[in-house]
Amino acid sequence: xxxxxxxxxxxxxxxxxxxxxxxxxxxxxxxxxxxxxxxxxxxxxxxxxxxxxxxxxxxxxxxxxxxxxxxxxxxxxxxxxxxxxxxxxxxxxxxxxxxxxxxxxxxxxxxxxxxxxxxxxxxxxxxxxxxxxxxxxxxxxxxxxxxxxxxxxxxxxxxxxxxxxxxxxxxxxxxxxxxxxxxxxxxxxxxxxxxxxxxxxxxxxxxxxxxxxxxxxxxxxxxxxxxxxxxxxxxxxxxxxxxxxxxxxxxxxxxxxxxxxxxxxxxxxxxxxxxxxxxxxxxxxxxxxxxxxxxxxxxxxxxxxxxxxxxxxxxx
Amino acid sequence: xxxxxxxxxxxxxxxxxxxxxxxxxxxxxxxxxxxxxxxxxxxxxxxxxxxxxxxxxxxxxxxxxxxxxxxxxxxxxxxxxxxxxxxxxxxxxxxxxxxxxxxxxxxxxxxxxxxxxxxxxxxxxxxxxxxxxxxxxxxxxxxxxxxxxxxxxxxxxxxxxxxxxxxxxxxxxxxxxxxxxxxxxxxxxxxxxxxxxxxxxxxxxxxxxxxxxxxxxxxxxxxxxxxxxxxxxxxxxxxxxxxxxxxxxxxxxxxxxxxxxxxxxxxxxxxxxxxxxxxxxxxxxxxxxxxxxxxxxxxxxxxxxxxxxxxxxxxxxxxxxxxxxxxxxxxxxxxxxxxxxxxxxxxxxxxxxxxxxxxxxxxxxxxxxxxxxxxxxxxxxxxxxxxxxxxxxxxxxxxxxxxxxxxxxxxxxxxxxxxxxxxxxxxxxx
Numbered sequence: 001x002x003x004x005x006x007x008x009x010x011x012x013x014x015x016x017x018x019x020x021x022x023x024x025x026x027x028x029x030x031x032x033x034x035x036x037x038x039x040x041x042x043x044x045x046x047x048x049x050x051x052x053x054x055x056x057x058x059x060x061x062x063x064x065x066x067x068x069x070x071x072x073x074x075x076x077x078x079x080x081x082x083x084x085x086x087x088x089x090x091x092x093x094x095x096x097x098x099x100x101x102x103x104x105x106x107x108x109x110x111x112x113x114x115x116x117x118x119x120x121x122x123x124x125x126x127x128x129x130x131x132x133x134x135x136x137x138x139x140x141x142x143x144x145x146x147x148x149x150x151x152x153x154x155x156x157x158x159x160x161x162x163x164x165x166x167x168x169x170x171x172x173x174x175x176x177x178x179x180x181x182x183x184x185x186x187x188x189x190x191x192x193x194x195x196x197x198x199x200x201x202x203x204x205x206x207x208x209x210x211x212x213x214x215x216x217x218x219x220x221x222x223x224x225x226x227x228x229x230x231x232x233x234x235x236x237x238x239x240x241x242x243x244x245x246x247x248x249x250x251x252x253x254x255x256x257x258x259x260x261x262x263x264x265x266x267x268x269x270x271x272x273x274x275x276x277x278x279x280x281x282x283x284x285x286x287x288x289x290x291x292x293x294x295x296x297x298x299x300x301x302x303x304x305x306x307x308x309x310x311x312x313x314x315x316x
Numbered sequence: 317x318x319x320x321x322x323x324x325x326x327x328x329x330x331x332x333x334x335x336x337x338x339x340x341x342x343x344x345x346x347x348x349x350x351x352x353x354x355x356x357x358x359x360x361x362x363x364x365x366x367x368x369x370x371x372x373x374x375x376x377x378x379x380x381x382x383x384x385x386x387x388x389x390x391x392x393x394x395x396x397x398x399x400x401x402x403x404x405x406x407x408x409x410x411x412x413x414x415x416x417x418x419x420x421x422x423x424x425x426x427x428x429x430x431x432x433x434x435x436x437x438x439x440x441x442x443x444x445x446x447x448x449x450x451x452x453x454x455x456x457x458x459x460x461x462x463x464x465x466x467x468x469x470x471x472x473x474x475x476x477x478x479x480x481x482x483x484x485x486x487x488x489x490x491x492x493x494x495x496x497x498x499x500x501x502x503x504x505x506x507x508x509x510x511x512x513x514x515x516x517x518x519x520x521x522x523x524x525x526x527x528x529x530x531x532x533x534x535x536x537x538x539x540x541x542x543x544x545x546x547x548x549x550x551x552x553x554x555x556x557x558x559x560x561x562x563x564x565x566x567x568x569x570x571x572x573x574x575x576x577x578x579x580x581x582x583x584x585x586x587x588x589x590x591x592x593x594x595x596x597x598x599x600x601x602x603x604x605x606x607x608x609x610x611x612x613x614x615x616x617x618x619x620x621x622x623x624x625x626x627x628x629x630x631x632x633x634x635x636x637x638x639x640x641x642x643x644x645x646x647x648x649x650x651x652x653x654x655x656x657x658x659x660x661x662x663x664x665x666x667x668x669x670x671x672x673x674x675x676x677x678x679x680x681x682x683x684x685x686x687x688x689x690x691x692x693x694x695x696x697x698x699x700x701x702x703x704x705x706x707x708x709x710x711x712x713x714x715x716x717x718x719x720x721x722x723x724x725x726x727x728x729x730x731x732x733x734x735x736x737x738x739x740x741x742x743x744x745x746x
């Protein structure tokens with residue numbers, strides 16, 4: 001969406017880089033539901049189109065739509081499009097999405113917001129849920145920083161949450177203690193509840209075979225400067241519900257269908273250090289503890305296949 | 317000592333309690349609409365689309381007279397005067413009366429005495445009730461009727477006369493403002509029936525239909541979609557009309573009777589399902605959702621017909637389709653607001669969206685040409701680099717006049733722009 005605030009190329013944010021590749025592998029397994037090449041991708045490409053490049057290159061998705069709110073620099077975004085087929089849709093997601101969600105087109109939606117969670121994200125969630133087809137995937141990323149609330153009181157917390165997610169999502173009883181640790185789960189559940197509520201109404205006029213349910217498949221947390229979370233859901237009718245098991249998403253060690261997030265940890269290491277850690281993996285005895293902590297090594301080893309190898313390339 | 321061998325406790329309702337509960341949650345104007353509903357049902361039953369209903373009200377009496385087909389004596393004896401609809405009572409297909417309380421509730425709410433006269437199938441009769449006398453007899457709930465040898469009623473006519481008007485209703489019924497409001501409510505509530513030929517008179521004045529209109533042209537349409545669920549046909553219309561805060565919103569009819577007018581709440585989808593809350597930009601929005609069923613018990617109306625029962629499954633199902641239908645229209649109206657802002661700040665010269673509304677013709681929504689998808693003109697985006705800042709400040713009026721004169725400017729806007737340009741030319745690095 002609005003990219004004016006994005007100062008850093010997403011391609012070089014390490015956790016984001018890892019996340020993108022994990023999502024690529026997750027999407028690749030959707031081929032058991034239907035040809036992945038026939039999926040459409042709708043995202044916020046920004047000026048870098050990092051996600052568009054990965055999903056086109058590795059998944060061969062060619063129907064791609066980028067939503068862009070920065071309508072005063074259209075030429076620049078058009079110039080940066082890596083593929084001419086990418087369709088730019090100008091405007092904020094809330095105004096653009098309603099005409100992009102069709103029930104007859106399997107789509108991967110990734111609303112990759114770079115801002116604090118707010119109630120407009122729940123509105124976008126509802127817009128997609130209202131019309132998404134079976135087999136479509138809805139991913140949402142947001143800054144999950146917990147709010148500071150006045151005096152640490154329940155009322156202060158309720159006020160802040162009401163501002164963030166709207167009154168209907170705030171429970172009448174809340175426990176403030178430990179809220180910061182639970183805030184991301186709270187936000188995830190707000191998204192889940194919004195989906196459930198919209199689907200319940202949508203299903204009322206559908207035949208039993210067409211009725212949709214929604215499964216959470218991914219729940220990432222990471223920090224590229226700000227605390228971020230990504231959740232992915234898939235919409236399934238009766239037929240796709242039977243096929244989804246063939247996708248064997250659970251074989252991917254990072255999938256999560258509950259409240260426990262998969263945290264993408266990216267220690268601050270040099271390229272040489274990362275390469276060394278991958279070479280000695282998984283031998284703890286070879287770890288030079290004067291250079292590395294065990295935690296750093298675990299972080300690299302856990303995601304070594306996805307770990308980015310950044311290097312500066314003098315191309316001009 | 318009393319004989320308590322039966323070990324029973326009397327829990328039957330008193331008539332006073334029953335009447336007070338029955339009449340408390342409905343306003344007088346809405347209660348009068350219930351009487352009109354009865355006449356309309358009679359017309360529906362006898363397939364008489366051009367029936368006329370004449371309402372005469374003043375502070376001493378209320379009379380409703382119709383030629384809608386009449387009330388059969390047998391039906392009156394067995395069903396029509398029962399409090400609440402009996403499961404054995406014959407269904408009136410597509411009726412607007414549903415709960416079996418409307419007529420009685422109105423009569424008890426407004427007066428202490430009433431008479432219902434009707435002539436059908438050659439039989440004319442009169443039911444006369446003096447409420448005080450009826451209340452005095454605690455256990456007998458029956459009313460009495462008499463056959464009329466001589467009557468001024470023709471076949472198919474019915475007259476209800478309410479007298480000994482209650483104190484609170486007396487002031488209202490004689491109040492010209494109340495009578496005007498009643499006319500407006502009748503005009504809105506029965507707009508479809510009036511369009512179909514029904515004539516309603518209030519104190520001799522024919523009530524016209526208060527139609528919902530939309531603006532349509534080749535480039536701007538009114539969307540229409542239909543679904544059938546649980547024997548209820550739901551028809552959804554969405555479009556734009558003139559900007560009017562009070563008129564914008566959703567209109568809901570059940571079997572052609574308007575039960576919600578210009579609803580701007582979450583009941584009809586505002587602020588939920590990803591839709592924005594109602595606000596000034598959406599004052600152009602008009603939506604109509606019609607629920608029709610031969611079995612009126614399946615319709616999502618409240619007993620007072622002053623709103624929808626949002627918890628009914630059929631309404632929830634319709635809400636999903638209403639929400640889908642309103643989205644493209646709201647997107648158009650958001651684009652329209654952005655276009656107006658861009659024109660105001662000078663970054664857009666043309667306003668195709670505003671022009672599409674201005675150039676469209678106003679049509680009654682029920683006869684408008686409709687499309688399955690909302691047709692609208694494409695928005696025009698401001699050119700790149702056209703981002704502007706809006707500056708507002710105050711200066712003493714005498715200084716402003718001196719500056720305006722020195723600039724030979726005609727407006728405050730021009731003074732502001734030219735003084736800024738002057739400063740920018742001489743004092744700023746470009």
